Amino acid sequence: MSRTLNVVRMQLVNRQTYVWVPLMVLAGALVITIAIWAALSSGGLEGAKYGGGAQAPLWYFAIVGVQALTRTFPFSQAMSVTRREFHLGTILTAALTSFLLAAIFVVGGVIERATDGWGVNGYFFALDWIWADGPLVAGFFYFAMAMLFFVAGYTGAAILKRYGNIVLTATLIVLALLLIGGMWLLGRLDAWGTFFGWFATAGPGMLALLMAAVAAVLAVAMFPVLRRTVP
Amino acid sequence: MTAVIEVSGLTKRYGDTLALDDVSFSIEKDTIYGLLGRNGAGKTTIMSILTAQNFATSGSVRVFGEEPYENARVLSRLCFVRESQKYPEDASPLHAFRTARLFFPNWDQELADRLVDEFQLPLKRPIKKLSRGQLSAVGVIIGLAARAEITFFDEPYLGLDAVARQIFYDRLLEDYAEHPRTVILSSHLIDEVSNLIEKVLVVDRGRIIMAEDTDAVRDRAANIVGDTAAVDAFVAGRTVIHRESLGRVSSVTVMGALTDEDRRELSAHGLDVTPVSLQQLIVRATQNATGSTAASEEGSLR
Numbered sequence: 001m002s003r004t005l006n007v008v009r010m011q012l013v014n015r016q017t018y019v020w021v022p023l024m025v026l027a028g029a030l031v032i033t034i035a036i037w038a039a040l041s042s043g044g045l046e047g048a049k050y051g052g053g054a055q056a057p058l059w060y061f062a063i064v065g066v067q068a069l070t071r072t073f074p075f076s077q078a079m080s081v082t083r084r085e086f087h088l089g090t091i092l093t094a095a096l097t098s099f100l101l102a103a104i105f106v107v108g109g110v111i112e113r114a115t116d117g118w119g120v121n122g123y124f125f126a127l128d129w130i131w132a133d134g135p136l137v138a139g140f141f142y143f144a145m146a147m148l149f150f151v152a153g154y155t156g157a158a159i160l161k162r163y164g165n166i167v168l169t170a171t172l173i174v175l176a177l178l179l180i181g182g183m184w185l186l187g188r189l190d191a192w193g194t195f196f197g198w199f200a201t202a203g204p205g206m207l208a209l210l211m212a213a214v215a216a217v218l219a220v221a222m223f224p225v226l227r228r229t230v231p
Numbered sequence: 232m233t234a235v236i237e238v239s240g241l242t243k244r245y246g247d248t249l250a251l252d253d254v255s256f257s258i259e260k261d262t263i264y265g266l267l268g269r270n271g272a273g274k275t276t277i278m279s280i281l282t283a284q285n286f287a288t289s290g291s292v293r294v295f296g297e298e299p300y301e302n303a304r305v306l307s308r309l310c311f312v313r314e315s316q317k318y319p320e321d322a323s324p325l326h327a328f329r330t331a332r333l334f335f336p337n338w339d340q341e342l343a344d345r346l347v348d349e350f351q352l353p354l355k356r357p358i359k360k361l362s363r364g365q366l367s368a369v370g371v372i373i374g375l376a377a378r379a380e381i382t383f384f385d386e387p388y389l390g391l392d393a394v395a396r397q398i399f400y401d402r403l404l405e406d407y408a409e410h411p412r413t414v415i416l417s418s419h420l421i422d423e424v425s426n427l428i429e430k431v432l433v434v435d436r437g438r439i440i441m442a443e444d445t446d447a448v449r450d451r452a453a454n455i456v457g458d459t460a461a462v463d464a465f466v467a468g469r470t471v472i473h474r475e476s477l478g479r480v481s482s483v484t485v486m487g488a489l490t491d492e493d494r495r496e497l498s499a500h501g502l503d504v505t506p507v508s509l510q511q512l513i514v515r516a517t518q519n520a521t522g523s524t525a526a527s528e529e530g531s532l533r
Contacts (some may be wrong), residue, residue, distance in 0.1 A: 003303060003307075005335040006261060006334060009321075009330075009333055010330045010333065010334075013317075013319075013322075013326045013329050013330050014319060014323075016320050016321055017319070017320060017321055048492070051286045067319070067320045070317075070320065071317055071319045071320045071322075072319040072320075074313075074316070074317035075316070075317060075322075075327070075330070077282075077311075077319050077320050078311060078312045078313065078316055078373070079330060079331060079334040079335075080282070080306040080307055080309055080310060080311075080334055080379070081303075081306070081334060082283075082301045082302070082303050082306060084301055085303065086389075168283070197311045199454075204530055227301070228286065230279070230284060230285050230286070231284055231313075231317070
């Protein structure tokens with residue numbers, strides 16, 4: 001167990017990667033967005049404004065997931081860490097940092113709502129639909145999303161390292177085809193209304209659960225791949 | 232002597248390529264081994280299978296009597312930093328050493344600090360910006376300071392200058408004297424490590440072609456130095472593997488251990504005997520093995 005916790009410390013030994021850069025990405029996106037809103041407001045645009053900049057650090061999580069596998073995994077092997085210890089420690093690190101990110105989003109959202117959108121009626125964290133069931137559900141939503149981004153990057157990199165470029169590309173193509181097939185089926189059954197209706201009634205909590213479930217399934221399913229990966 | 236590593240029938244196949252071909256050997260406790268061989272002979276493959284970083288196609292590996300794969304009890308007593316080791320993105324040597332300190336129970340920070348100083352390693356520069364020699368130094372420092380019971384050094388001197396290499400050899404011997412352990416050093420600078428290694432394992436084309444005490448290998452041949460005519464008379468009928476002449480003086484390397492009678496004859500003719508370079512012997516052994524393999528392959532083709 002202590003060696004698994006040491007993997008967390010290994011992942012965090014360079015805090016730049018897991019903490020400071022994502023925070024910078026987030027703060028940068030926020031400042032730029034508020035500046036744009038302020039400009040719009042001074043131009044006389046009164047309505048509520050929404051920004052998608054909050055997703056920036058989420059993409060960064062996917063990149064960190066890739067690097068965890070391509071860079072830190074080979075290093076962990078030189079540190080005589082087993083693949084199981086590495087996997088558990090890495091997922092634990094991702095959970096820890098996703099939790100921190102979610103907490104920041106919730107605090108940001110609360111500030112946003114208290115200040116009427118930073119005084120310029122702009123919403124960066126507190127997007128209405130995500131916050132429909134309150135800050136806790138919104139926090140869980142952000143947590144699940146960050147985890148999903150991380151695990152997706154981590155799993156993709158494992159497939160690349162274990163099976164090579166062709167298999168990874170094939171996997172991505174199959175995924176895209178499945179997605180398109182699903183969309184085609186929805187259109188064919190004339191079910192788009194029902195589909196979006198379900199999301200509207202299910203709410204952010206349900207979607208967050210769904211994302212968390214996908215992340216969990218990926219994290220478990222990729223372990224056998226990692227077990228046979230050579231650094 | 233107790234064996235800390237036992238390998239039997241180890242085979243590794245990469246697609247059509249046979250990287251290791253039914254290899255069997257054992258490694259004794261508290262001994263320095265030289266794992267020698269040409270590029271692509273299978274040295275790194277052997278070390279990465281022993282440390283469970285890579286997988287055998289067939290055969291068995293026992294380290295401290297156990298299977299090393301996913302075995303933290305065994306792995307925590309091993310240290311293997313690759314020649315082409317990858318480090319975490321944006322990591323500096325300082326980060327690497329801090330991490331090594333977490334995982335190696337015998338880590339000696341004082342030794343690490345001293346080595347950093349001696350190798351003049353910039354601690355805070357990102358590892359990806361280090362020179363080849365500085366990169367090797369990071370691996371060497373981890374390997375020495377980890378003080379693992381079995382330490383693997385994979386071509387540790389790449390890019391290191393002569394002074395740095397000497398520091399590595401000196402510190403390795405010093406620390407080994409105080410804290411005996413098993414060291415497996417892969418190298419193709421054979422003569423440079425020949426004074427360091429107690430036992431020789433020579434790998435060629437995925438096979439172990441020599442596993443002996445270094446001294447025994449050295450005794451397999453001798454250099455005869457002296458007046459050309461006298462040298463020629465002495466070596467007549469013996470297997471000569473190397474010959475150098477300067478004026479009327481010749482130095483000829485002959486195979487076979489010298490008997491007492493040989494030595495009397497040599498001193499009677501005023502000839503000197505000098506030790507043979509390990510490199511020459513191993514190059515010759517490798518060429519022989521290669522030649523016979525090539526011959527048998529040709530035979531099977533016909």
